[in-house]
Amino acid sequence: MESETRRPYRMGARAAAVEVTRTRVLEAAAALWSRRWYDDVTLQHVADEAGVSVQTIVNHFGGKDGLADAVADLVASQAAVSRQAPTGDVAAIVAVLFEDYERHGDANVLWTAQMDRVPAIARAAAHARAQHREWLERVFADRLPAPGPAREHALNLHYAATDVYLWKLWRRDLGLAREDAERAMCDLLTSIDPRKSRDA
Known part of the structure; x- marks a missing residue:
């Protein structure tokens, strides 16, 4: 027994x-x-x-x-947990995104530079892109148009404005302070709010 x-x-x-x-x-x-x-x-x-x-x-x-x-699955799951932001609060969304990029942005850029020749990294990059798009749809749900061409256009703009390479440009290439880089991203996201064109 x-x-x-x-x-x-x-x-x-x-x-x-x-x-x-x-x-x-x-x-x-x-x-x-x-x-x-x-x-x-x-x-x-x-x-x-x-x-x-x-x-x-x-x-x-x-x-x-x-x-x-x-490893890619682990990083993706960690990013999903860490990127919790309130819908529609641009400053809070940017702060959450920068917190992630400040910790993992350099590694993300390093991996992305290798995706054309390393199949495992290409798969990881494709997964990360899909995950980032889903995140954008969630945190900017209040401003995105209904499904259709206008929504796709708005998502493309938001994707470009929040991509890790833009963080790299501001923080690494241009040497902006984090506060200034966050403000720049906030201004960019505010300027592409699709509701402005609808309200005009």
Whole structure:
């Protein structure tokens, strides 16, 4: 009877240990790829960073592409959680977006620069674009036109005004202070409010 009771406990502890290892590998890979090119990071680098063997990574993810896909899913889920903003409040929306870009923008730009030659990154980029579009539709639901060409046009404008490359232009290339860059994005979003043209 005692062994019957202890077996589920041991299985539960084993599953928990597996999940901890998986998370440690994902976080190690995400950290490495946030500052280095995809091709420059080997499974051995990830294994060393995570404190596991290469075989452990292969067992969990099948290889480098599988690991990259899993990292992309992790980053996407974290972005979805962190980007909680009230609908229609432009300043709050921009502040939430900048909080995300200040933490992950450089890594996003680094990954995007590689999407034409790394299939795993291309898949991640496509997912990120779709996710950003869905976010825009949610936080700007009060101002977007009904479904149709006008809505698509408005979404394209909002996408361009909130893209990570615009953050990079202001913060990295032009060296704007965060406060000034946020104000610039707020002004841009306010200027493209489709309700203005409808009200005119």
